[in-house]
Amino acid sequence: MNKNKFYITTTLPYVNATPHIGHALEFIQADIIARYKRKKLGKENVFFNLGTDEHGSKIHQKSQEEGISTQEFVDKYSNQFKDFCKKFDIEYDFFYRTSADYHKKHVYKIWNHCLQKGDIYKKKYSAKYCVGCEEFKTEKDLINGKCPIHQKECITISEENYFFAISKYKEKMLEYLEKNPNILSPKSKINELKNFVKDIQDISISRRKEKMPWGIEVPNDNEQVIYVWFDALTNYIGTIDYASDKNNFEQWRPGIQIFGPDNLRFQGGIWQGMLAGADLDFSKKLLMHGYILDGKGQKMSKSLGNVVSPFEQLEKYGSEYIRFYLGAYLNTFGDGNYQEEELKDVINSRLADNFGNLLSRVVNLANKKGVKINDFEKIENEFKNKVDNIKKNTLNLMDNFELSSAFNEVHKLAILGNGYINDIAPWEKNKDQKQIQICLNNLSYLLSILIDLYEPVIPKFCYEAKKSLENIEKIVLFKKLD
Ligand SMILES: [Zn+2]
Structure with missing residues (x-):
């Protein structure tokens, strides 16, 4: 390649x-x-x-x-x-x-x-064959020499086939x-x-x-x-x-x-x-x-009646919430339990309460206080380093296809942003205008990175988020699930 x-x-x-x-x-x-x-x-x-x-x-x-x-x-x-x-x-x-x-x-x-x-060569070989299944069977498939589906003895067929x-x-x-x-x-x-x-x-x-x-x-x-x-x-x-x-x-x-x-x-x-x-x-x-298991760690099967229908889930939650839960949250390389309660918790905590909340706080305050944001030349060094470090970790994990770990990192960015805005509290009366300006501008940088990193998972939400941030337009991005 x-x-x-x-x-x-x-x-x-x-x-x-x-x-x-x-x-x-x-x-x-x-x-x-x-x-x-x-x-x-x-x-x-x-x-x-x-x-x-x-x-x-x-x-x-x-x-x-x-x-x-x-x-x-x-x-x-x-x-x-x-x-x-x-x-x-x-x-x-x-x-x-x-x-x-x-x-x-x-x-x-x-x-x-x-x-x-x-x-590739031709070879004659003999094998057990179930007429009902129209299939060759191996010894492992059979119970007492009989096909478990048809309860009949298999016949032995000799056939000439090509082999690799x-x-x-x-x-x-x-x-x-x-x-x-x-x-x-x-x-x-x-x-x-x-x-x-x-x-x-x-x-x-x-x-x-x-x-x-x-x-x-x-x-x-x-x-x-x-x-x-x-x-x-x-x-x-x-x-x-x-x-x-x-x-x-x-x-x-x-x-x-x-x-x-x-x-x-x-x-x-x-x-x-x-x-x-x-x-x-x-x-x-x-x-x-891995496999997607039911909420209790069992394989889904029609006979157990525990099959989660992707179509039903789509109707209920829409594509991007399911993309987020399956692709960004559940362990990328192991089996995952599909639990609707967990899906709702993840969407509420990661997207609505952290990402969405931070975005709307920054955009609303920037509007209200009339400060300039998205001026990335003027981001404070210390803050920028913290954001860039998380970004670097995320990209490393993405390059190793460790999706769930990578998006755990992205979530840390949202937590960092919300912690920072709570510390500074730019909404308080008598705050220094310059401090508000620096705080919100720093956060606009963080949000631009956050949106960029989440984009492969939730492209449509991120498109809206980007528009909202760049135009400083209010938006309610994620509806909380109950
Ligand atoms: Zn059979």
């Missing part, structure tokens, strides 16, 4: 269900990072990829259940994700669809590259992980990834077409279809023109992958092995967020 270029991609959700709160978390985190980098590097130097994974037998099956064509089915669900992004103000640069025509050339290129190197010789790259991958322990955040998961890579074996990357009619055909073999993930993962390089524009491609590589815990093996193991097969550098950084 060109030093001034920044490329980040989320995982592509599989379009067999509607978006959930975990998608909101991943998209919001990626969007905050992308917005931050755009401010730092310039719009043209950031590329943010998002999209949908649209092939596979499950999707084919579901479309038949709904009685619509598979293309109609994937269009419908893909549009739901697009719409979801719009609602959460996710500003991606490209929305990638693996059923789109442009995707094929990238999949063919990586396939043919690996084939020519001898990394990922084990060839095991040593190279392990060496890379050894030398670059910081590639994965959180670091604590690096051993889990290493253990997975240590045990990695060649994997089947195709299926018989009759079993998986909805997919990309294997080049020169129309009886086989490329298996879903070998097809889907390729989007991460397809989106930056892997097969079509060498110059564009090279300036963005290698990129940053953001994903959840259930994707660690795919992103950190299999995808890296595919990159090695394609003779491309490994990813620059792997960012693994």
